[in-house]
Amino acid sequence: MQRYDFIIVGAGVIGLSIARQISNRDSRAKILLLEKEEDIGAHSSGRNSGILHAGFYYSANSLKARLTVQGNQAMRAYCRERNIPVNACGKLVVAMDEKELETLYELERRGQRNGSNVRMMDIEEARTFEPGVFSFGKALYSPDTASLEPIAVLRALKADLVRAGVDLEFGARFLGHAGKVVCTTAGDFEGGKLVNCAGLYADKVSQDYGFGQKYTMIPFKGLYLKYAKNTTDVKINVYPVPNLKNPFLGVHFTKTVDGTIKIGPTAIPAFWRENYSLASRFSMAEFLEIAWQDACLFTANSFGFRDLAFEEMMKYRRDYFIGLAARLVPAIDPSGFGELTRPGIRAQLLNKETRELVQDFVVEADADSVHVLNAVSPAFTCAFPFAEFVCNKYLG
Numbered sequence: 001m002q003r004y005d006f007i008i009v010g011a012g013v014i015g016l017s018i019a020r021q022i023s024n025r026d027s028r029a030k031i032l033l034l035e036k037e038e039d040i041g042a043h044s045s046g047r048n049s050g051i052l053h054a055g056f057y058y059s060a061n062s063l064k065a066r067l068t069v070q071g072n073q074a075m076r077a078y079c080r081e082r083n084i085p086v087n088a089c090g091k092l093v094v095a096m097d098e099k100e101l102e103t104l105y106e107l108e109r110r111g112q113r114n115g116s117n118v119r120m121m122d123i124e125e126a127r128t129f130e131p132g133v134f135s136f137g138k139a140l141y142s143p144d145t146a147s148l149e150p151i152a153v154l155r156a157l158k159a160d161l162v163r164a165g166v167d168l169e170f171g172a173r174f175l176g177h178a179g180k181v182v183c184t185t186a187g188d189f190e191g192g193k194l195v196n197c198a199g200l201y202a203d204k205v206s207q208d209y210g211f212g213q214k215y216t217m218i219p220f221k222g223l224y225l226k227y228a229k230n231t232t233d234v235k236i237n238v239y240p241v242p243n244l245k246n247p248f249l250g251v252h253f254t255k256t257v258d259g260t261i262k263i264g265p266t267a268i269p270a271f272w273r274e275n276y277s278l279a280s281r282f283s284m285a286e287f288l289e290i291a292w293q294d295a296c297l298f299t300a301n302s303f304g305f306r307d308l309a310f311e312e313m314m315k316y317r318r319d320y321f322i323g324l325a326a327r328l329v330p331a332i333d334p335s336g337f338g339e340l341t342r343p344g345i346r347a348q349l350l351n352k353e354t355r356e357l358v359q360d361f362v363v364e365a366d367a368d369s370v371h372v373l374n375a376v377s378p379a380f381t382c383a384f385p386f387a388e389f390v391c392n393k394y395l396g
Contacts, residue, residue: 001181001188001189001190002030002189002190003030003190003191003192004030004031004032004167004189004190004191004192005029005030005031005191005192005193006019006022006029006030006031006032006191006192006193006194006195006395007031007032007034007182007189007191007193007194007195008031008032008033008034008194008195008197009034009174009182009194009195009196009197009198009205010034010035010196010197010198010199010202011033011034011035011037011040011158011168011170012040012041012043012044012045012046012154012197012199013045013048013150013153013154013157013379013380013383014045014197014199014372014375014379014383014386014387015033015035015195015197016033016040016154016157016158016161016383017157017383017384017386017387018195018197018387018390018391019031019033019161019166020157020160020161020164020387021384021387021388021390021391022391022395023161023164023165023166024164025391027164027165030167031161031166031167032166032167032168032169032189032191033161033166033167033168033169034169034172034174034182034184034186034189035168035169035170035171035172036171036172036173036174036184036185037170037171038170038171039170040154040155040157040158041150041151041154041155043199043200043274043344043345044199044200044344044345044346044347045150045154045199045380046150046151046154047150047222047342047343047344047345048150048344048380049147049222049224049254049264049265049344050147050148050149050150050254050256050257050380051145051146051147051237051254051378051381052071052072052075052076052086052144052145052146052147052148052380052381053068053072053145053377053378053381054068054069054072054091054111054116054117054118054142054144054145055068055069055072055111055114055115055116055378056107056108056110056111056114056116056118056140056142057107057110057242057244057249058110058114058360059110060110060113060114062359062360063360063361063386063389064359064360064361064378064382065110065113065114066114066385067361067382067385067386067389068114068116068378068381068382069114069115069116070382070384070385071378071381071382071383071384071385071386072144072146072381074384074385075148075153075380075381075383075384076088076146078153078156078384079148079153082156084148084149084152084153084156085148085149085152085257085258086146086147086148086257087146087147087148087255087256087257087258087259088143088144088146089145089146089147089235089236089237089255090129090141090142090143090144090145090146090236090237091141091142091145091236091237091238091239092126092129092130092133092135092139092140092141092142092236092237092238092239093107093139093140093142093239093240093241094126094133094134094135094136094139094140094238094239094240094241094328095135095136095137095138095139095240095241096135096136096240096241096327097136098136100136100240100241101136101137101138103241103242103244104120104138104139104140104241105120106244107140107241108120108140111140111142116142116144117142117143117144118140118141118142119140119141120138120139120140120141121138121139121140121141122137122138122139123135123137123138123139126139126141129141129235129236130234130235130236130238130329131235131331132233132234132329132330132331132332133238133328133329134327134328134329134330145237147237147254147255147256147257148257149256149257150380153380169184169186169189170186171185171186172184172185172186172187173185173186174198174201174205174208176208177194177208177209180192180368182194193367193368193369193370193395194209194368194369194370195369195370195372195390195395196209196369196370196371196372196373197372197375199347199375200217200219200273200274200345200347201217201273202217202347202371202372202373202374202375203215203216203217203349203373204217205371206364206371206373209368209369209371211364211365211366211369211371211373212364212371212373214351214352214353215349215350215351215352215358215362215373215374216289216293216349216350216352217273217347217348217349217350218269218290218293218294218297218348218349218350218357219269219270219272219273219275219290219345219346219347219348220248220267220268220269220270220312220345220346220348221266221267221268221269221270221275221276221343221344221345221346222264222265222266222267222268222343222344222345222346223264223265223266223268223315223340223341223343224254224262224263224264224265224340224341225262225263225264225318225321225322225337225338225339225340225341226260226261226262226337226338226339226340226341227260227261227262227263227332227336227337227338228336228337228338228339229333229335229336229337230261230336231258231259231260231261232259233261233329233331233332233333233336234253234255234261234329234332235255236253236255237252237253237254237255238252238253238328238329239252239253239328240252240327240328243304245303245304246303246304246308246357246359247348247357247359247376247377248267248308249377250324251263251264251265251266251315251321251324251325252264252325252328253325253328253329262341263321263322263324263325263337264321264341265344266312266315266321267308267312267346268312268313268315268316269294269309269312270290270345271286271287271290271291272286272287272290273286273290273345273347274345275345276342276343276345277343293350293352294309296355297350297355300355302355302356303355303356303357318337319334322334322337346376346377347374347375347376348374348376349362349373349374349376358373358374360374361374361375361376361379361382361386362374363390363393363394365394370390370394370395372390
C-alpha cells in the first residue's frame, strides 16, 4: 500500500485548490485526491452559477468577508494566466421599496468595511448600465462582480495537479477509516493527514472521524431558467436585496461568460442529497433523515423555514418564477424564456442545536484530519485564499 502525506476527499473546487496549494508549497509532498465520481465537477462546483462575487454581502467578522475580495482578484488572475474567459460586466443590486432601501445601504456599509469596490447610485445612473432596470430610487453598483465557466476552471486545476504529480483516484467513494488508512470503493489508501472536502457528504466523513457532531447537511435545489430570446435584453447581473437572515440571494438575472441571460436560482428544499431529479440516486435513509429535519424546521418555523419552503415551492410555477425576476427588469419579455438549465444542489450545513443554517465557512480539525464542513457560496470565488487559509492554519 502506497503511503501519502495528504489524502484529500472530494475533487470539487475546494479539494482541487487545497491540493494545488499544498503542492505549490512542497513539491515533494505525496498527495492523493479521492473523488467518488468518474471525473471532476459532477456536483456543486461543476453546477455552480459561475458568478465571481465581490464581497459586500457578508458581516465583517466572517471568513467570507475576509476572503471574498481576495478570492475575486485571485480567480481573475488565474483565469488570465490560463486564458479562461471572464465576463466582467458587473452587478446592480436593486430595492423594491423603502424598507429594502435600508438593507441596500447596509450592504454598502458591509462592502466598504470588507474592502469591496461598491457604490450607491441614483436609478438614472443605474439605467446607463441596465436600461430596463427598476429600483426604489437607488441601486448598489458592483463593478467587480463577474462570471466565468466553472468547468473550465476545474479542468485547469486538474491539469495543474496532474503536471505537479498529484495522484487522482476517481470512482473512489469514502467508506470509512481505520487509523491512518482511508477505505474507499477503489481500495484502501494510507495517508499522513486527511483533508475532507466532500461537499454534500462532508458531515458524514467528518463524523466518521469524530467531528461535526452538532451538524447535518440540508440540501437545497437550485434551478435556473434560460432566456432564449436573445443575449442583449439584459446587459449586467441584476440582483434583488436579499433577506440577510438566510444565506440565499433571491431570484436574479445572471449574465454568463458567453453573454447568455438566465434567472434563478431557486432554493427549494431537496429530499435527499443528490435529488437532482425524481430518479437521481434516491436514498431512503437520506430521505427519512432530511424529511425529519425539514419537518422540525417547518413546525418551529426556524429562521423562517416554513415561509421559505412555501415561497420556494411556488417557484415551480413558471409564471411566478419569471414574475419575480421581472420585478427587477420590467422590460424583459416573459415569453422569451426557454428551458431550465442543469440543476445544482447547495450543500447547506444546519446546526442541529440552534436549528439555524450556518452562514459562514466551518472547518474542524486535529493533528490527523481537517474537515471543511461548510463551503457554500461564495466558496467558488473564495477557493484560492480559502485553500491558503486552511493550509496556514491546519496543515502547517
